[in-house]
Every structure is written in C-alpha cells, then in structure tokens.
Amino acid sequence: MLKVDCLIVGGGMVGAATALSLAELGLKVAVVEVKQPSPFDEEQQSQAVFDLRVSAISLASEQLLSQLNAWQQIKDWRSCVYKRLGVWEDDIAYAEFNAGEIGQPHLGHIVENRLIQLSLWQQLQANSNVTLLCPEQLVSFTQDESQVLVELSSQTLATKILIGADGANSKVRQLAEIGITGWDYQQSAMLVNVTTEVGQQDITWQKFSAGGPLAFLPMPGNNASLVWYQQKAEIKRLAQLSNRQLQDEVHQHFPKRLGKVEVVNKGAFPLTRRHANDYVKGRVVLVGDSAHTINPLAGQGVNLGFKDVAALQTVIAKAIGSGENYHAEHVLKRYEKARRMDNLLMMTGMDAIYATFANPSTPVKLLRNIGIFVAHRAPILKSKALAYACGI
Numbered sequence: 001m002l003k004v005d006c007l008i009v010g011g012g013m014v015g016a017a018t019a020l021s022l023a024e025l026g027l028k029v030a031v032v033e034v035k036q037p038s039p040f041d042e043e044q045q046s047q048a049v050f051d052l053r054v055s056a057i058s059l060a061s062e063q064l065l066s067q068l069n070a071w072q073q074i075k076d077w078r079s080c081v082y083k084r085l086g087v088w089e090d091d092i093a094y095a096e097f098n099a100g101e102i103g104q105p106h107l108g109h110i111v112e113n114r115l116i117q118l119s120l121w122q123q124l125q126a127n128s129n130v131t132l133l134c135p136e137q138l139v140s141f142t143q144d145e146s147q148v149l150v151e152l153s154s155q156t157l158a159t160k161i162l163i164g165a166d167g168a169n170s171k172v173r174q175l176a177e178i179g180i181t182g183w184d185y186q187q188s189a190m191l192v193n194v195t196t197e198v199g200q201q202d203i204t205w206q207k208f209s210a211g212g213p214l215a216f217l218p219m220p221g222n223n224a225s226l227v228w229y230q231q232k233a234e235i236k237r238l239a240q241l242s243n244r245q246l247q248d249e250v251h252q253h254f255p256k257r258l259g260k261v262e263v264v265n266k267g268a269f270p271l272t273r274r275h276a277n278d279y280v281k282g283r284v285v286l287v288g289d290s291a292h293t294i295n296p297l298a299g300q301g302v303n304l305g306f307k308d309v310a311a312l313q314t315v316i317a318k319a320i321g322s323g324e325n326y327h328a329e330h331v332l333k334r335y336e337k338a339r340r341m342d343n344l345l346m347m348t349g350m351d352a353i354y355a356t357f358a359n360p361s362t363p364v365k366l367l368r369n370i371g372i373f374v375a376h377r378a379p380i381l382k383s384k385a386l387a388y389a390c391g392i
Ligand SMILES: Cc1cc2nc3c(=O)[nH]c(=O)nc-3n(C[C@H](O)[C@H](O)[C@H](O)COP(=O)(O)OP(=O)(O)OC[C@H]3O[C@@H](n4cnc5c(N)ncnc54)[C@H](O)[C@@H]3O)c2cc1C
Pocket: 009, 010, 011, 012, 013, 014, 015, 032, 033, 034, 035, 054, 055, 056, 057, 113, 136, 137, 138, 165, 166, 167, 168, 171, 189, 191, 269, 270, 287, 288, 289, 290, 296, 298, 299, 300, 301, 302, 303, 304, 305
C-alpha cells in the first residue's frame, strides 16, 4: 500500500499548486485526478484557438506560480498582460485603474485555465516527491489519530493529511461531513471567445448594465474573452443561438468600444456561492473551490485558491521548522484562521456589488454612479482597492 504525507484529491489549478508547494517542503505527496488535461498543441497555437475557460491571474498568483516554476512556461505558451482596468455603468461615471498607481508594471494576465494546470503538471511530473494518480477517483476514506485510509477506484492509500482540491462539488467535503452555506445566483454567465477588429489588449473592462455586467478580457492577438452575465433564462436563450446570431446580439448589447467582433466559441456557466463551514476537520483540509466558490464578477476565484495554497504552505513549513506535528488538527487550523476571513470578505464584497448593481431603482443607480465617479477621483482609496484586487 502506498503511504504518503499528503494526498490531494483534485489536480486542477489549485490542487496541482498545493501539491508542488508541499513537495517543495520535502513532503511525499500524491495527487488523485479524474482526467488528464489535454496537451498544448502547437498547431492550435498557430490557429489561435483559445479555450473558453480563462482566468484573470493577479500579481500575487503570478508570484506563487513563479515560485513553483510554472510561470515562465505559461508565458512561453500564451497569455495576455493587462495594465488597465475600466469600470462603468453610465459613460459619465467611468473609473479607470492603472498599474502605475500601485507602482507595478502590470495588473495581471489573462490565461487559459488549462495552460496553468498543464504547466503545473509538468512540474509535478518532474518532481520526485510527487506521485500523480490519473485517471483515478476518490471512493471513500476513514481517519483515526494516526492516519487517513483512502480508498480510490483501483487502490488503497494511507496518508497523514487528506486535502480536498476537488472543486465546488467536493466529494472530500461531503465525505468529511463538512457543511456549507451558499446559494445559486439568479444570474448565469456566458463566456464568448471572439476575434476583434479593434485591438485593446492592455485593458480589461466591465460595464454594468440593466441585465448584468458585460466584461471584456483581452487575449493574445486581436482576440478576447467576453463574459456576459444575465438572468438564467436569457443565458439559456443566448446559448441556443448560432455563432452568427450571437454575434449580432453582442454588437447590440456590448458597449461601442468593443468594436466589431466575430464569435468563435461560446459556453454557459451557472453561478454559485458556497462556503465550507470548516476548512479543516481532523486530518482533512479543503483548499480552493472546495472550500469557497465565489461569484466570478471580479475574477477572484482561483486567486483566492492560490492564496490558500500559499497560506497552507507557510503554516506547514513553520510547523516543520519548529518541530511540531504539521498534520495535527490544531496546527492545520492555523491555515483556516489565516484564510477564512479574507475569503469571506471577498465573497461578501462581490455579493454587495452584485446586489447593488442588480437594483433597478433610480436613486440606487444614481448612488452607484456617484460611487464610481468618486472612486475614480480618490487616489488613496483607488490604489488601496487596486492593491487588494491584485492580492498585494
Ligand atoms: C464563468 C466563470 C469565470 C471565472 N473567471 C475567473 C477569473 O477570471 N479569475 C479567477 O481567479 N477565477 C475565475 N473563476 C473561478 C475559477 O475558475 C475557479 O475558482 C477555479 O477553477 C477553481 O480551481 P480549483 O482547482 O479549486 O477547482 P476546479 O477547477 O474545479 O478543479 C477541481 C479538480 O478536481 C478534479 N476532481 C473533482 N472530483 C474529483 C474526484 N472525486 N476525484 C479526483 N479528482 C476530482 C476535477 O477533475 C478537477 O480537475 C471563474 C469561474 C467561472 C464559473
């Protein structure tokens, strides 16, 4: 029977980063993942066919990915750096945030999720402390004072810590009987990959409109990922349109600054909020979306997950350094203490923005436009908000 220090269920972006960060500490790590990410295809690169799932990677996440030796490969493949962030509802109240305001060369990068995962996997495969078990699935586990016995589809493993990085519907969380608070939002999101006539690759912007936000995320070349938030029924209707019909709808509803586009690909995603009541229970630890799923309004989901990774690594490194049992519940709870409030704040902040902009009343609309107007002209407030969003 394979025995490891940490078993991570879920080899997505957060699970893979967790595995590397703990292997860096000299721990023996195993990763269980259902499906392998498809390889990066050079031919696909030349045809500029982008994945639908992309993330706005913050400066803090970039730092973590660099530390894990995964960032350079991502940049060598493809990503789009942005230096400005624009937000508005009515044109008169436009706020623009600039990297220079926080003394940084850029605000972040838009990267395809699969490329982040793939680059981390390359590092996992090269790391002698890591065993990758894929395709493999979690079936059940039991824990006692000394270990967790984990039953997978084709084998049984013993581990000191079991880490759930298995996403919003985490099986680890369910089997550990960790409850959640949460709900499904009225809105869904439609992701639309487009080629653009107008190049505006150094900015990401979001316009709040009556139905929901309309966001522009730049991709390399004259490409972009559009995020269209709307009521579920409307997203369902949009998802049934042909690319050509959707293109007409985009021209009709997105702001003029987008210019002419051609729709290449599209997909609809439900929006949920979930927050685990505990991040640590005995020897079980939750990270990333298994612990918290947030409204993607400000593109913070995986960035919060990467902050979990950094916090867990720090807690375990300190415990090892001071000769403590790093797998003891009271030690692992320090990780939860470090992360819960920050995650909750971000989730609540997103919900406040969601609720404020979903309110159609004229006084509320006036107030939020004043808010954006003032934010644009208050340099200290602006740079603080920007630094927080960038995770620095
Ligand atoms: C529309 C939309 C836009 C978004 N935009 C952004 C953005 O711009 N920036 C940002 O930071 N975040 C964004 N997010 C959020 C981000 O996508 C998630 O936070 C992120 O994918 C979570 O990563 P994860 O590794 O925790 O979970 P996941 O990506 O869900 O990965 C979980 C992994 O676990 C595996 N798995 C599941 N169950 C099992 C099992 N039983 N056994 C083995 N393996 C298992 C899965 O196959 C998967 O690989 C967005 C989300 C949505 C819906």
